[in-house]
Amino acid sequence: MRLILVGIFLIAMACKESLPTNNEVLESEMGISDEETKTTKQLKEELTAKGFEIFDYVDEETKDTVLMQQYFIAFLKRGPNRSQSKEEADSLQALHLGHLGRMYKEGYADISGPFGDDGDIRGITIYNTPTLKIADSLANMDPMVKAGRLQIEIHPWWAAKGFPLR
Secondary structure (H helix, E strand, C coil): CHHHHHHHHHHHHHHHCCCCCHHHHHHHHHCCCCCCCCCHHHHHHHHHHCCCCEEEEECCCCCCEEEEEEEEEEEEEECCCCCCCHHHHHHHHHHHHHHHHHHHHCCCEEEEEECCCCCCEEEEEEECCCCHHHHHHHHCCCHHHHCCCEEEEEEEEEEECCCCCC
């Protein structure tokens, strides 16, 4: 558990230096430069062209159009093979954190993290991919999954595009 917390701390510290704003994240994700602002219609066309499932609605209070995108939430569950030595488990944990960091850096995962209890569901990753097949393939590349220490359960999940966590 201590190793997991240290890993999370190191990832958080690495990300802390220069966190982009939500608009910068959306602009970067969609390839929008500072000079141009995309309309909802343009964003919808780009996401649809990339194969993402989307819909929009008008917020009754603000009258803003909210663009919803389908993501995939992967539950990382306790796997059947947990018989590794402490050294093997520590090595797998380091590889696991590297994999999750790579998924985030390459834009495939928007958020990952462990749960704070010792239950069968160990953590989650939210994949920003157009299909379940892609998300499942990426999740199953995780060294912890390959070793059987974790197993993956993925579900489609909808969220407003570009909205921050609070």
